[in-house]
Amino acid sequence: MSVQSKHFLNTPESLVLDSLQGLCTQNPHLSLDTQDKVVYLTQRDRSKVALICGGGSGHEPAHAGFVGKGMLSAAVCGAIFASPNPAQVKRGIELVENDKGVIIIVKNYTGDVLNFGLAKEQYAAQHPEKADKAKFLIVGDDVAVSKTQGKIVGRRGLAGTVLVYKIAGALAERGGSLDDVFNVADWVSKHVGTIGVGLEHCHVPGTAAGESHLGQSEIEIGMGIHNEPGNRRLSPVPPLSELVKQLLENVMSTTDVERSFVPFKGKGDRVVLLVNNLGGMSELEVGALVREATKGLQDRGAVVERVIAGTLMTSLNMPGFSLTLLLLPEGETAKTIISLLDDEPNAPGWKWAARTTPGQPTQKQTAARTQAAPAAGTLKLHAEDAKAFDEAVKRACHALIKEEPEITRMDNIAGDGDCGLTLKDGAQSVLKELEAGRISGADVVGSMIAISRVAEEQMGGTSGALYSIFFSALAQGLQLNNPNHETQVTSSLWTSSLTSALTKLYTYTRARPPSRTLVDPLDAFVTTLSGNRNFAGAVKAAGDAALHTQDLEAKAGRSAYVDGDRLKTERVADPGAWGVKTILDAFLA
Template structure:
């Protein structure tokens, strides 16, 4: 089964090109309609007065190459099938369509198919009287003393330099010279923990867990070494040393490239590691992190350094109208602002009030006495811990009561302290919901000095944040009617309302909140919600 989204493999590249054109923020791209096998993306605003810059190659490396077409970079991109060079015919058509008297520069990554197909197309174009030259990018340093270093993400730097000088009306000779100088000073290396998926083919899972391949190719070629990835900083430092051996103390710009499958979270972490690595001493500008040259969905990244001179720096920092370029920045200061930790503890003075002491003690004792019953009910409809959870909260409040450490004479503070203690002692969602209930009630009471109204306000906040309401088979089915009746008709009727509310939950065959929401009606029928029972019993404890 495919690990990629696509319709038909034969239309995948064309479909992707259309998607890019539909969504291009600069609205400056189009494609040539020649035949289904020739896929060429060009600038809509091109007038042939300047040197044309053409790149391309196999697809699967998006946003390369079409994502870099636009004013200041490429004039056209020739897109082959996935990991396959475009045909000579496709390249030749691109050259003919965009090349004027100023000529055309081809920028090609150092792969045999690309060199041959672009090269033959160039020779055919020359026979037609067109001025064509080529730069072959070979920035991969992973293979020591390689006679044919591959072209990878550093190619984007060459695109940018060539595009800049073409935009400045430089001659073909000068554009090629600047691009080639950039090419000779670009060094790249990549690492990945997975290879890539090819549309319609089986995945190669050759890289073991907790290992990575250093220097693997962007077509899924095996790396030159298998390394541990226990600490990303060590991986980055290994790559850094190889790059610094090439840059030799010179200042450079660095491109941090996502190879396609690395999450934004990981790329941000890698950015930190790169900025804090030994590369920092010579790094003048950072480009990325973002995908520049990918390998479909390869989970990995690459680093590319380009040594800076005055001309290269000016070219890299010039603005462009290009979809996938990233402006180079000097690394920001990440020093945090010192701040005092906000205290979450309430300040209060313990006080006594016999009537309030009696109520708090009665509520706590009642709940603690219900531990076994509530656990049993919850075992039928949940995970069997409601009694233990409620009892732990009640036990904590009663302990504070016995230690004379509650502001009993200050109702606002008492409600808020109870809320704070329940959040700590109960745990889980029940503790937080009841903490919200008492905290909000305390705030409301402090403003209006109306306890029934304050409790109703706490209920509303608990319903808002918790998402439950009457009829959802929760404690609210007993608590809401009880509190409404308490305010309107007094405690005796509120006791009856709580009982009726709890009993109603036994007839509710669907729970819409909590663990019970995962159960079917056969498990729920005839069983009261344990939270609603707790509310019922607390009110009943004050029966005259």
């Protein structure tokens, strides 16, 4: 079948903003920050926990359609299938933050996790007194990603995320505490599973007309929401009743060691069923799907407590659907979860659902972004030797610029070829900040925040986000690990802050050494330094770890997608790891 590649729009570039403005026009209780594409509640009860979500556009009504009383406080929207940048996310936090706290909920995609996580860390660095009032939750509910396949990156976030929004939002509206709301959101995220299926991929407006990915008699199981391929294809297309049986087995299996993510037991399981239109299905088909899914669950001995169906999280106009199951707890706790699900929100994207067990099936206003001011009470720390600090930063930048051709050569083999230029761009921008005095040994915390901002804005990509999170977390550590309010950064403060920064970084990436990524030398450096306080020894350990990546199997990062035999033949080090080595060697010189 052909891919639908024609769209109704003004221009591809204006489509997202046009759509958000239409949403707020239709729902006057919502406001839009047009600069940062943040939809938020105009009138919000700031005595209640705020929930923020977001991600790439193209999944409507997710995410902005779930902003409303009893659900989300704000949604931050990127371009189609592209995560919003940290500045946008931070603006969203600023619009709804309060003394009760903020919970940021993201689907498990690298861009979303890094950019939303970076925004949280930057916010905490600028407002350390509020750091414990901002919580972060990653949802991964896709059972098509096996445990082996997702060992590092985890499962993708799909329509099950909507149930997290709904239940957590209802508890927040009832006045639940930050910990209580976060805990229920976390619990739901751990007891929900989703499987998607499509007749064809979707077309992104503004791109060339696509060709058919599937034959006329084929369907693909395990589809993501960004045109990612599934884990298997079926041909011919089976009857809906047979297809649904297979999908339910994928989600509920207790014997598939690779995909038994949710602790189903078998007969007697109490579940909530969510039937989600991925964008291109007719309501006629959705109705038939609800019937078959409900019947299939009841045939398996499950008790279906609630059915929610409709267009909730799409992949633009993909002709397909997903099935989500939430396994309810035992006893009275199930009643609490169901009652939270039954609470009616004032969110345009939430679909009406009967608040009863199903029967047996039969044949506004724009707000401008302002530059964040330095947090009141932020302690100004200076380096032991400010001039030496500045010279070390300068040496590291020049070393990265000089090493760019070699890092690019490595990345042409082990990645997508842009690592050298990304690091060079970052280094050149840091030099400009150094020359302007915004990076200086006289203000180490401010320098770390400035470097974080450079990595975010000038480097971009995964490496830029990783560097930005690390330096933002380092700025936090220098303040929080300084109980005596010293004005000079001591070696022990550097060590403790580097350790806490690495711990923060590990919150947002599953890469752990040995993984053939930049965390290999970074971890070696921080761990060695914290063990013996010997800077030269720590730099050597980092260099050895970077060199060792040439013999490692890639477990994370772009190299994970490169043919392993080629990496073994070329014996090229990981370019990101080599960049860390280059920086540390320059600091030691």
